[in-house]
Amino acid sequence: MKNLKYALVGIVFGLALTKGEAISWFRIQEMFHFESFHMYGIFMTAVPVGALSLLIIRKFSVKTFSGDVIEMPKKEYHHGVIIGGLIFGFGWALTGACPGPLYAQIGSGYTVTIVTLFAALAGTWVFGRIQRYLPD
Amino acid sequence: MEFLYKPWPWYVAGPVIGLAVPMLLLMGNKRLGISSTLRHICAACVPASIPLFQYDWKKEIWNLWFVGGILVGGFIGGVLMNDGSVVLMPREIFNWSEVVTTRGLIMMVAGGFMVGFGTRYARGCTSGHGILGLSALQWPSLVAIMSFFLGGILFSNFVVPYLV
Numbered sequence: 001m002k003n004l005k006y007a008l009v010g011i012v013f014g015l016a017l018t019k020g021e022a023i024s025w026f027r028i029q030e031m032f033h034f035e036s037f038h039m040y041g042i043f044m045t046a047v048p049v050g051a052l053s054l055l056i057i058r059k060f061s062v063k064t065f066s067g068d069v070i071e072m073p074k075k076e077y078h079h080g081v082i083i084g085g086l087i088f089g090f091g092w093a094l095t096g097a098c099p100g101p102l103y104a105q106i107g108s109g110y111t112v113t114i115v116t117l118f119a120a121l122a123g124t125w126v127f128g129r130i131q132r133y134l135p136d
Numbered sequence: 137m138e139f140l141y142k143p144w145p146w147y148v149a150g151p152v153i154g155l156a157v158p159m160l161l162l163m164g165n166k167r168l169g170i171s172s173t174l175r176h177i178c179a180a181c182v183p184a185s186i187p188l189f190q191y192d193w194k195k196e197i198w199n200l201w202f203v204g205g206i207l208v209g210g211f212i213g214g215v216l217m218n219d220g221s222v223v224l225m226p227r228e229i230f231n232w233s234e235v236v237t238t239r240g241l242i243m244m245v246a247g248g249f250m251v252g253f254g255t256r257y258a259r260g261c262t263s264g265h266g267i268l269g270l271s272a273l274q275w276p277s278l279v280a281i282m283s284f285f286l287g288g289i290l291f292s293n294f295v296v297p298y299l300v
Contacts, residue, residue: 007202007208014206014213022149026224043150053155064162070162078259078276086287087250088254093288094247098255098261098262098266100262103170103207104207107211110214120248120249120252121252128186
């Protein structure tokens with residue numbers, strides 16, 4: 001099962017999201033009201049850990065465990081990052097969930113968030129359907 | 137054993153979350169990203185000859201294993217390692233009998249729809265842009281995360297108060 005290792009990373013990731021309360025609707029409102037440092041603290045430690053590891057990978061040309069060259073992530077700009085980004089932000093405030101927490105919220109016992117996940121799937125599908133009419 | 141039930145401080149949760157970036161790269165050149173799984177599920181279940189869903193989603197199956205893990209992690213953290221003292225969602229809103237109310241429809245259905253629509257439009261979410269993109273110093277990801285926050289600040293301050 002070569003994919004099982006990704007599930008294990010997912011479990012640790014989901015556990016950290018949940019125990020760190022990053023999937024908490026209350027924490028998300030608090031973050032958008034600037035009432036607590038907690039969520040900002042999570043971002044301000046997660047990103048430097050990611051950045052530092054990418055720096056080490058690049059500097060020492062670290063290979064994957066199977067010996068392949070690691071390709072550095074590159075993100076292209078398009079207007080969707082602003083337009084889509086705002087729309088996502090609206091939904092994030094309402095649901096208290098970005099896509100990772102969508103899954104973790106279901107697991108954490110709030111089974112009704114399956115509805116949120118299905119609605120997100122519908123949103124993704126409708127975007128695909130009308131993409132050609134939207135500015136990119 | 138008391139400590140098992142306690143929430144983690146940000147300086148523990150944050151670094152663990154950040155470590156997913158190198159772990160996925162080292163294990164197989166995989167880039168942290170979660171909204172992509174919504175696309176894979178659409179491509180697998182209802183592609184409907186829509187160009188966005190015409191690709192070999194089976195090549196991205198690792199991504200679905202990853203989010204399956206997140207769901208299990210949510211169960212371990214939210215159910216097994218929770219004695220009931222940590223409440224993550226307002227139960228008066230997020231419960232099955234609320235789904236068919238106006239408030240429930242707006243918060244769960246319309247909210248979820250915007251999460252799926254917006255993240256695909258932005259080609260990434262809080263993990264792909266927010267964690268991976270910022271870690272790789274990609275400026276479009278910075279624009280994305282600022283837009284996520286602007287949208288969230290607006291709705292959380294000016295819309296959510298009228299719903300709860």
